[in-house]
Amino acid sequence: MTSLATDLDLLGAEFWRWHDATSFRTSDDIPRVERPAGWLPRFDPEAIDGFRRALADFTARWRAFDAVELAALPVEVQVDHRLLGAALARTHWQLDVLRNWERDAVFLTSQVLGPWFDLLLPPPPFESSRQAGLVRVLAAVPSAVDQAIANLERAGVAALARVAAADLRDIGDRLATSVAEAAALTDAATAAALEAARPAAGDALERYRAWLETSADRLSAEAIVGRDAFTWYLRHVALITAEPDELVRAAMGDHRRSVVAELATRTRYRDLPERPLAASAEAESLDEAAAEAEVRAFYESSDLLSQPPSLRRYRFAPTPAYLGPLAFLGVNDDLGSIRRRDEDSTHYVPVPAADLPYFDAANARDARLGIIHEGAHSQQLTLSWANPRPMRRHFIDSIANEGIAHYNEELMLTAGLFADAPHSQSVVHNFMRLRALRVIVDVNLATGAFSLPEAVDFFVRQVPMDVETATEETAYYVATPGLAMSYLVGKHEVQRLVADAAVAAELEGAPFSLRELHDAIWRNGNVPMSLLRWQLLGDRGDVDTLDAAGKWWQQPPQG
Template sequence: MDSLPQFGDDFWAWRAAAQPRSADDIPRIERPAQWQPDWSPDAVQARRERTSEFEARWKALDVSAAPIEDRVEHRLLRSALARVRWELDVLAMWRRQPRFYVDQTIGEVFELLTPPKPDLERVRTVLRTIPDTLGHARTNLAGHAVAAFARATIEELADIRGQLDEVAAALDPSLTPELTTAGEQLAAYRDWLIEQEPAMRPVEAVGRSAFEAFLRDVAVLPYSVEELLAISRQEFDRAVVLEAVERNRNRDVPMSPLPADSAAQGELEKAAEQSVRDFYERHDLLSQPDDLRHYRWLPMPAYLAPIAWLGVTDDLTGPSRLDQDGVSYLPEPSADLPYFYAAQARDPRCGIAHEGVHYQQLALSWRNPRPLRRWYYDSVPNEGIAFYNEELMLAAGLFDDAPHSREIIYNFMRLRALRVEIDVRLAIGELDVHGAEAFLMEKVPMDKATAREEATFFAAFPGQAMTYQVGKTQILRFVADAMRREGMNLRDVHDYLWRNGNVPIALLRAEFLGLHDDWNAADTKADLERGSTTI
């Protein structure tokens, strides 16, 4: 009979090879040696069959008398299996989203180029698979692809041949043949999308029923759609008022100058990162282990800059590279930087308080003494912790010396609250991509390019945009309940959260506080729909 650890090891080993690549940096995964992407129709069917096998094995596990830690991990693995079904059969990215195949081809190359010392042999291996993968793309997308997603992909691939020529010249001329072929193949794929677009399907929302199943089964959330919208609108109003008060307070304070260049910005960040770590310790907020490496900003490599649109230009390391620093690559400071780059160029702590927390939280989670928690990811706790940390640092006084940085943090709060409403309304069909773009431009406000990128991404991946605010809301309740317990202190609570930061908060409430309310609420709703607590 299976044991829980053996089942988890088998599942995560399979997932490392089968998990699709996305543009998000949180779900990046360490692939097996000699791994190659395969999204042929046969490979998709094999994923379905293997998922069914894992589901049957999971159902056979009996943890009814097990310690709470094991029961948490049993439910966590159910969530991970539900995510596979969500990806394959509900979102069906492999047959609806043309950008999916950009991610599984040159997107995989992009990720291999993010470590400071890229493994060029692995880059070659993936480059050689691109013709076959794009051939499978045409087969899988035929009759199913969505026009709006295709248009976004066509725009992104407008100069792909030139971009990959630049990558080859800056990285290693010996890669020129493979990169040239990849550029030609991706350009041909773009041209095929242009031809096919008039007959493609409109965007179809996943719908309320499927979205609510995602909330319960994948994210382990106790909230209804109406509750999510109420959270969004209340937090948006709060952020608008706080930002207005802060702007009024600072109306005569000049903005801080931009750094001279990205190298100078990196030096500022290095000092700021240490000051933030000292701040955590001095104020008894979060432990900073001696073996925890650092988060660094580096100038954008010339070989990465042409394809920076493929994802987040950082390397948060991984479970096998805990002895390495996390890095983020920056463009040169300028007056027309995109929204988030502009914020952190003025004050590196604005970036450290969020992206730097991702590095720390993941590095700590990858050290978790319980292996099954090292591999699981869910953006609700991950993004929730980082977003919670922004306001934690604001309240604790980190930004007392930086008036306009306080405005930025409040503006971030406004954006993250809005994302919930956009996400939910896109998912249930109350908003389309153009409406979401206009909503972001008006309400944040945000530049058109960033708003379009976010709206298209959120329409393609329902359930992701809301994670920041929903996770923070859960964490605030978690910490508040902990603070009402005698003997609890903030450092201990935060240390537990960061170390287990890949795990849904509803499960952590049960383990750390003995409160099963959110877990039971999510599973009770699932029971009413399915008649059981199994997948």
């Protein structure tokens, strides 16, 4: 039996090494991984065929584990086996259902230029390996653009091509600024190599933008995964038992509740002035350092979540000049990696101004509003990366991670963190309003009830939200069904687990510690709550429902 568990760990380690070397670049901050030396994204048909063959081999080896012998092992080992299965299903979902590598121009822009952005995210100094990576990535841009255009000629989606073209406006000049600012922090040889590679890279990106603008009208209509494929994702990747319609109904209920709560709070404190914007990005960063210490102390004094002294810090910093021009390429923070879990994480903030985007505007008035979400990510990832069970150190699906962070937002509001800041209370209610609307948008995009422009308009009217942020969010979600809904759906999953654990303890007359349960959830924050319920509560009801949906490889959807 021990040998079986060891074999599973070995297979998992091999899979995750392969995954980190071959998976696509993402603009999201949670799934980012540390890449091997010399890595560049591959999205040419030959590489995709190789990925499919490797996935088939991993799947066959995973399926070869004897079900009877697995059932005799401890629950935590069985959970690990199912986690690896979900990771394999996600790889199929990305390669053969979403197929963003040939459909989505925004995604392909991310593959072409995103690695440059990612290499710049960790704060300086730029060590030699990172300098070499910057040169390699910049030199590869022209050939990557050629491959992106070839893929989109075959299968590109019109709406996403238009969004990508807008993202790339003035990209030659913006890249030149980024390169010049980054080169100033490198050695002379690297700076010369970057300047030599920049013109061709900038010309290629301008050519890509021009091609998108002139070709968008002849590309295909939006690629809708459909209800059946979306439900397959819920059952086999996210490990969620609810039907799509149930998720929308629950979100509509949360939306109404958050609208009323926000209205009541704003009405009660209508005569109090709002907190002013931070005076500068530097001042905002100093405010955040003090606020993070306050939040940590609040967790401890409220007995909600352990804050060991060894836990790294979550910091704000002014956006560097080499990142600002390319901020559209991803979440502007560096949350680290499994091998960098002891390094402080950094979130880059823009200069405070009246027209800041939605989340930046909130942070500029009260840094705690960012700490209770992105700061929760930082802590959850740090704890999960150190999980004694290696299979649980890796991202599987956003519903678990984003669910914990959104749960934490409401937890901090309810527990009284913002008692001194009534308008921040209103903002948290508005966050909850946004998260609920995301579910409605996500499911409607997946089923075809919304077009991309309709989804943007829905966000702008209902949150309300600025058009820039709404367009950025919706463009990403239309190509990644399940991400937009992950915040609220995941929060509901965490709340259900916590509530059921507390009620079970009450019925049994047993002691119950919210802190201890939260510690376990954060430490296992990459694990879907359906599996965590099984391990922590002994409740395999969700697992049985998921099993009834069949094996994921028997009839996998195709895009």
